[in-house]
Amino acid sequence: MGWAWHDGRVSNPPTPTCVRHPDRATGLACTRCGRPACPECLRPAAVGQHCVDCVRQGQRDVRPVRTVGGARADAEAVPSVTYGLIAVNVLVYVITAAQAGSAMDNYRGSALFREFVLVPRLVADGEFLRLIGSGFLHYGAIHLLVNMFALYIVGRDLERVLGRTRYACVYLISLLGGSAAVMALSGSITATAGASGAVYGLFGAVTVTLIRLRQSPTPMLVIIGINVLISFSLPGISLWGHLGGLAAGTLGALGILFAPGWLSARTPEAAQRIGWATLGAVAVACLAVIVAATVYLRSQPPVILIGAPATVAEVATH
Structure with missing residues (x-):
């Protein structure tokens, strides 16, 4: 001192x-x-x-701990994108029900439903908003509840693994994949609506995630198999919307979780770039299918729809 x-x-x-x-x-x-x-x-x-x-x-x-999908590992993180998607679907349903004056027949007399429902012929005529908007429409309360329950169950954990942005992209690409398959393989005046194409894509993404984590994918494969069998068996269900969404979501998840390893990415940054590039490639492929279907439909004789597309055409839910 x-x-x-x-x-x-x-x-x-x-x-x-x-x-x-x-x-x-x-x-x-x-x-x-x-x-x-x-x-x-x-x-x-x-x-x-x-x-x-x-x-x-x-x-x-200290480098933050990350999941296999590149997201920050945080078990307490709120799955805000999943909850937001559910909220948007519910809001759109409420609007259509209010416009139609009916909770079960919300597709009859709803201007929003009429503007968003996916009818390939109308999309080919330039109404491209239907490709995405139809994924937020539902034929009645039961259709909505089934899809939102499935989204709630699979979406929360998948969002934590992939991270909010990548998860949202997988969802939207799955939705786009379902719409692309409908454009290419469904009837030209079939009216299709529902979030199942996007949800099927999440099913595929969860399956890929389980394999990446070296866990058994059998439960998800059983769920997918049962749902595909139902799609084949019951009339009025959009088989192509389901399968298109499943394919797009599965490919997107493979790009995020496996493609960096296949291409020997040496850094986390390189792995993320490869994942984003793969997601972009899947989106471009979906758009290419839509463009090809649009060109084909425009070459066909015109079809005159009388009344609301959701009621005069064959109805398909997904």
Whole structure:
């Protein structure tokens, strides 16, 4: 300890003050950087205590734990995209039910339903909004509840694995894949609506994720098999919408989870770029199918639809 002499009197050196609060005297210091700090600015550490500046620096230096899909590992994260998609589907259903004046026959007399329902011939005539809008429509409350329950069950965990942005892209690409298959393989005046194409895509993505995690995909394969069998067996269900969504979602998940390893990506950044490139390739493939179907339908004799597309054409749910 040093001493100071003033006019023959001995005095102690001044007490150090906190580097963040100069008006606070303190006898404590950070065991990492050695700077004086008050109790408010110190945090317990494995050895001693660190100031808040050193804690922040340490957090920046530590690479965050990530899932196999490249998302930050956070079991407590709220699956906000899944909940948001459910909310949008429910909102659209409420609007169509209010316009139609019926909860079960919401597709009759609803202007929004008439504008969004997927009819390949109308899409070929330039009404491309139907490709996406139809994925948020539902034929009655039961159709809505079944699809939203499936989305709630599979979407929450998949969103945590893939991350919000990649998950949202897989959902939308699955929806687009279902619409592309309907455009190419369904009747030109078939009216198709529902979120099942996107949900089937999530089924495929969950299956790929289980394989990537070296867990048994058997439960998801059974669910997919049962649903595909139902699609084949029951009339009025869009088989092609289901299969198109399943194919697009599966390919998108393969691109995110397996393509980086197949292409020997050396860094996480390179793996992410490969995943995004694969998602883009799947989206481009879906658009190519839609363009080809549009060209073909435009070459066919025109079809005159009398009344609302959802009621005058063959109805298919998905």
